[in-house]
Amino acid sequence: xxxxxxxxxxxxxxxxxxxxxxxxxxxxxxxxxxxxxxxxxxxxxxxxxxxxxxxxxxxxxxxxxxxxxxxxxxxxxxxxxxxxxxxxxxxxxxxxxxxxxxxxxxxxxxxxxxxxxxxxxxxxxxxxxxxxxxxxxxxxxxxxxxxxxxxxxxxxxxxxxxxxxxxxxxxxxxxxxxxxxxxxxxxxxxxxxxxxxxxxxxxxxxxxxxxxxxxxxxxxxxxxxxxxxxxxxxxxxxxxxxxxxxx
Amino acid sequence: xxxxxxxxxxxxxxxxxxxxxxxxxxxxxxxxxxxxxxxxxxxxxxxxxxxxxxxxxxxxxxxxxxxxxxxxxxxxxxxxxxxxxxxxxxxxxxxxxxxxxxxxxxxxxxxxxxxxxxxxxxxxxxxxxxxxxxxxxxxxxxxxxxxxxxxxxxxxxxxxxxxxxxxxxxxxxxxxxxxxxxxxxxxxxxxxxxxxxxxxxxxxxxxxxxxxxxxxxxxxxxxxxxxxxxxxxxxxxxxxxxxxxxxxxxxxxxxxxxxxxxxxxxxxxxxxxxxxxxxxxxxxxxxxxxxxxxxxxxxxxxxxxxxxxxxxxxxxxxxxxxxxxxxxxxxxxxxxxxxxxxxxxxxxxxxxxxxxxxxxxxxxxxxxxxxxxxxxxxxxxxx
Amino acid sequence: xxxxxxxxxxxxxxxxxxxxxxxxxxxxxxxxxxxxxxxxxxxxxxxxxxxxxxxxxxxxxxxxxxxxxxxxxxxxxxxxxxxxxxxxxxxxxxxxxxxxxxxxxxxxxxxxxxxxxxxxxxxxxxxxxxxxxxxxxxx
Numbered sequence: 001x002x003x004x005x006x007x008x009x010x011x012x013x014x015x016x017x018x019x020x021x022x023x024x025x026x027x028x029x030x031x032x033x034x035x036x037x038x039x040x041x042x043x044x045x046x047x048x049x050x051x052x053x054x055x056x057x058x059x060x061x062x063x064x065x066x067x068x069x070x071x072x073x074x075x076x077x078x079x080x081x082x083x084x085x086x087x088x089x090x091x092x093x094x095x096x097x098x099x100x101x102x103x104x105x106x107x108x109x110x111x112x113x114x115x116x117x118x119x120x121x122x123x124x125x126x127x128x129x130x131x132x133x134x135x136x137x138x139x140x141x142x143x144x145x146x147x148x149x150x151x152x153x154x155x156x157x158x159x160x161x162x163x164x165x166x167x168x169x170x171x172x173x174x175x176x177x178x179x180x181x182x183x184x185x186x187x188x189x190x191x192x193x194x195x196x197x198x199x200x201x202x203x204x205x206x207x208x209x210x211x212x213x214x215x216x217x218x219x220x221x222x223x224x225x226x227x228x229x230x231x232x233x234x235x236x237x238x239x240x241x242x243x244x245x246x247x
Numbered sequence: 248x249x250x251x252x253x254x255x256x257x258x259x260x261x262x263x264x265x266x267x268x269x270x271x272x273x274x275x276x277x278x279x280x281x282x283x284x285x286x287x288x289x290x291x292x293x294x295x296x297x298x299x300x301x302x303x304x305x306x307x308x309x310x311x312x313x314x315x316x317x318x319x320x321x322x323x324x325x326x327x328x329x330x331x332x333x334x335x336x337x338x339x340x341x342x343x344x345x346x347x348x349x350x351x352x353x354x355x356x357x358x359x360x361x362x363x364x365x366x367x368x369x370x371x372x373x374x375x376x377x378x379x380x381x382x383x384x385x386x387x388x389x390x391x392x393x394x395x396x397x398x399x400x401x402x403x404x405x406x407x408x409x410x411x412x413x414x415x416x417x418x419x420x421x422x423x424x425x426x427x428x429x430x431x432x433x434x435x436x437x438x439x440x441x442x443x444x445x446x447x448x449x450x451x452x453x454x455x456x457x458x459x460x461x462x463x464x465x466x467x468x469x470x471x472x473x474x475x476x477x478x479x480x481x482x483x484x485x486x487x488x489x490x491x492x493x494x495x496x497x498x499x500x501x502x503x504x505x506x507x508x509x510x511x512x513x514x515x516x517x518x519x520x521x522x523x524x525x526x527x528x529x530x531x532x533x534x535x536x537x538x539x540x541x542x543x544x545x546x547x548x549x550x551x552x553x554x555x556x557x558x559x560x561x562x563x564x565x566x567x568x569x570x571x572x573x574x575x576x577x578x579x580x581x582x583x584x585x586x587x588x589x590x591x592x593x594x595x596x597x598x599x600x601x602x603x604x605x606x607x608x609x610x611x612x613x614x615x616x617x618x619x620x621x622x623x624x625x626x627x628x629x630x
Numbered sequence: 631x632x633x634x635x636x637x638x639x640x641x642x643x644x645x646x647x648x649x650x651x652x653x654x655x656x657x658x659x660x661x662x663x664x665x666x667x668x669x670x671x672x673x674x675x676x677x678x679x680x681x682x683x684x685x686x687x688x689x690x691x692x693x694x695x696x697x698x699x700x701x702x703x704x705x706x707x708x709x710x711x712x713x714x715x716x717x718x719x720x721x722x723x724x725x726x727x728x729x730x731x732x733x734x735x736x737x738x739x740x741x742x743x744x745x746x747x748x749x750x751x752x753x754x755x756x757x758x759x760x761x762x763x764x765x766x767x768x769x
Contacts, residue, residue, distance in 0.1 A: 370707035374641065381730050383640055385638065385706055386707075386718060393701035398699040445701045445702065448701075494673065494729060
């Protein structure tokens with residue numbers, strides 16, 4: 001029970017990787033708050049799973065690009081659970097286009113959700129972690145933030161930006177006993193991924209050296225590790241969880 | 248056996264960028280020898296230097312001073328007790344003579360402070376408290392005395408005006424002292440209107456960092472009359488220490504080492520505070536003089552402000568204090584101050600102080616405090 | 631947490647009581663107590679002033695106290711010019727002991743001798759290096 005008595009926020013925790021992270025945190029004893037933008041049914045499913053584990057789950061409708069929504073969410077979490085110990089930023093979108101077909105909106109939306117959204121939540125968490133001289137932040141990035149991906153000028157830029165944000169922030173908050181790290185998945189088998197054309201999926205599998213792509217649990221396990229005491233001396237680090245897709 | 252002073256010398260205090268530290272020391276040394284009747288330099292059998300070494304590029308001052316004034320191969324060494332180094336050196340000379348180890352001892356207090364910048368001096372002098380727990384927050388020497396002043400004002404109602412009157416008095420007398428750094432009088436308004444240094448201490452509440460040197464030559468009663476018709480005798484010497492840090496003092500309205508040293512001196516000399524004809528006290532800041540009146544028993548505790556208001560420390564008052572200008576007008580070359588005070592008292596007791604003479608001065612007192620009160624030396628002298 | 635991280639400029643990086651800065655970084659104000667005679671000290675000291683024994687344990691101080699004196703420093707020493715003017719206060723701690731530190735968070739016209747205050751462990755936030763200190767604030 002690594003996180004007994006602790007509270008965590010997971011953005012984008014209603015589906016995919018985020019949902020698994022939320023459930024696994026609860027399995028280790030944490031109370032969890034997740035936000036959703038439109039997947040309210042899925043959010044309620046996650047909450048049910050968490051309650052079955054004997055923990056409490058708050059589901060809050062919030063657009064991660066909206067500072068007021070975020071402030072409101074943190075306020076509710078502190079009120080309801082009495083504190084905050086862990087932030088996992090996971091909410092992200094992609095709008096893939098080659099650059100000559102990428103509109104300003106295509107760029108702005110991806111950067112706002114993926115990068116600005118992380119800035120907002122990291123900032124609000126730090127305000128709290130600074131006072132209590134304790135905290136863990138894990139930002140979900142991607143191997144496509146470490147390398148460039150065709151058709152993902154916006155996505156790669158945002159994911160690369162998350163890595164730099166993570167490193168800069170780690171330098172600022174280390175003195176307050178706060179660890180900030182990033183996890184970089186490769187291709188992950190989520191509900192969304194099931195809609196990808198089979199030949200692209202196969203291409204991804206071929207890129208790995210393990211001959212398979214990640215499950216959401218593979219990603220959640222590393223996030224859990226980074227939030228645990230075992231990782232207390234790791235900060236400003238990026239851990240790839242990609243089966244060797246990008247070495 | 249009594250110990251007395253047979254020769255005194257005092258250089259010009261101030262901005263002495265014209266001389267090295269040993270050249271500065273030479274001036275009062277020569278004057279002191281000439282002040283005696285036929286003492287030869289070779290008759291001096293030890294030279295004690297009072298100085299605070301951290302201010303000088305020259306390492307090991309007594310060595311270079313002894314060589315330059317020409318007392319090699321006589322014994323020489325340094326005595327240091329922060330701003331009370333001069334008096335500490337005099338006490339050491341007294342002990343050397345009284346014990347019979349030396350017969351004729353010259354004491355030179357010398358200091359060059361202006362080799363360092365103001366910020367460097369502020370930092371250096373600010374480290375005179377507890378460096379481990381205080382200097383880390385940027386304490387300064389005026390800051391420490393400001394902490395005394397604020398507490399004194401709170402407990403006794405002492406005012407900034409009363410503090411300013413100390414500066415007015417000392418500059419009034421300093422204007423009559425050709426060796427003083429500052430030769431002009433100041434008004435109360437000028438003092439009160441000067442810049443803040445560390446509230447409530449203004450620029451004009453502070454003594455100035457100065458360069459300078461002074462010298463006394465001491466000997467025993469067997470030899471004294473040979474070299475001077477009017478030796479001035481040490482009647483009582485008091486010396487005490489107090490906690491370095493204000494954090495561990497019993498209170499912030501007096502300097503306990505001064506109270507204790509004064510008690511010892513009065514007891515040995517068998518005199519009372521009201522018997523003191525003239526005194527030179529350690530007015531590194533105006534509040535320090537006010538506290539000195541109280542610590543020396545010139546007035547009751549807390550009434551120091553009233554004492555200066557009533558002009559009791561002027562010539563003609565109950566206890567004339569710092570009628571040579573004090574540290575305020577003379578400047579405070581830290582190692583030299585104690586010796587400078589002593590030369591003034593000797594002048595007064597000989598009747599040689601001219602315009603600044605306290606009529607009929609019989610018994611004089613010097614009060615020399617080191618740092619923020621960790622050392623005090625009180626000497627009582629008599630004709 | 632090395633003792634040299636304590637203070638804006640630290641002059642004594644090595645001390646027998648260097649655990650003080652460990653505690654300070656964790657938000658605790660700690661003094662020492664002599665094991666032999668029970669005498670307590672703030673600021674902490676390793677060698678008992680009273681009985682000269684050198685075994686001690688760490689005890690926590692609440693930081694509550696009264697303001698014994700203060701001054702506003704205008705002429706700052708080398709290394710502190712960038713924060714001048716600043717206000718230094720001496721606090722008598724409730725459990726005994728005394729310290730000197732900056733007064734922050736109390737408007738100047740409200741600072742009065744003998745007022746109740748609280749000493750709070752702080753970390754210099756706006757710089758990359760770790761520097762620890764404590765401030766005098768409203769209780």
